[in-house]
Amino acid sequence: MTAGGDVDANVAACRSLVSAAVDAGAVLLSLPECFAFVGASDDDTSKIAEPLDGALFDRYRALARDAGLWVCYGGFPEKVDGSHHHNAHVVVDAAGAIRAVYRKIHLFDVTLPSGAVYHESRHTTAGDQLVVVDSPAGKLGLTVCYDLRFPELYRALAERGAEVLLVPAAFTRTTGKEHWEPLLRARAIENECFVVAAAQTGRHNERRDTYGHAMAIDPWGTVVAQCKDGTGIATVAIDRAWLDEVRRRIPVWQHRRPEAYRG
Incomplete structure (x- = not known):
């Protein structure tokens, strides 16, 4: 999707994606970071941040509930105080209940070769907890x-x-054109897991241009689904039998020697 600074338009875009997922027979939909808002500045994001029990996120919970679909909301500005928020990945079940919240641990404070500077920590408070949650x-x-x-x-x-x-x-x-797919495939291969990567795409405003190429990768490292340019969904079947087979064929979990890695 290509989120922007219009909160209502972003809700409508997410509603369309939820509807498409239901029509495709999906049991769970993953939406990208910044699904609710992409402003012209980090200050703008802080201004619309609110708690997860606030009016804006209630609208997103209702989308999941009304569709009877699990939705993973990939990055919501959860208010911490007047100038700071968490970048919260929130899992909502088919009844509209929040099942899990992960608060982004690593913040994007970088200078790109183009000279563009990003300082996410200026307004975002890092989390410190890992989250694994059961889902369909x-x-x-x-x-x-x-x-x-x-x-x-x-x-x-x-x-x-x-x-x-x-x-x-x-x-x-x-960064996306050089690093996105190689990093995703590496995480899938080295951990023998499926990777599902929802993505923002295109020109959001004068300041933000995102790479897109949302994709799903299987535990063998094969890209098994990918979105075209623009807003849309791609579907993937999570084949646990294939996951088990990959782990049986190359049993890295049995071969690991963590005691040796500590030096």
Whole structure:
């Protein structure tokens, strides 16, 4: 999707995606980071941030409830105080209840080769808890965007039983074209998990241009579904038998020697 600064338009876009997922027979939908709002500045995001029991997120809970669909909302500005918020990945079940909340641990404070500077920590408070949650699609390991560059997080989620690693994102076009797919495939291969990566795409405003290419990858590292440019969904079957087969064929979990890695 291509979220913008119009909160109502973003709700409507998500409603269309939920409807498409239901029509496709899905049991769970993953939406990207920043699904609710992409402003012209980080200050704008802080202004619309609110608690998860606030009026805006209630609308998103209603989308899941009305559709009878689990929805993973990939990055909501959960208010901390007047100037700070968490980047919260929220799992809502088919009854509209919040099942899990992961607050993004790694914040995007970088300078790109183009000279563009991002300082997510200016208004975002980092989380410090790992989250794995049961769902109709299997055990979900929750992450957000820049977390993708920290393989130890994904290994820890897999150690806690994650079968499907969710990576909702708003990758920049600059980093996405070089790093997005290689990093996603690496996380799938090294952990022998499915990876589902919802993504923002296109020009949001003068400041934000995202890479898109939302995709799903199986435990062998094969891209099994991918979105076209623009707003839409791709569907994937989470085949637990194939996950078990991959882990049987290449039993890295039995071959690991963590005692040796500590030096």
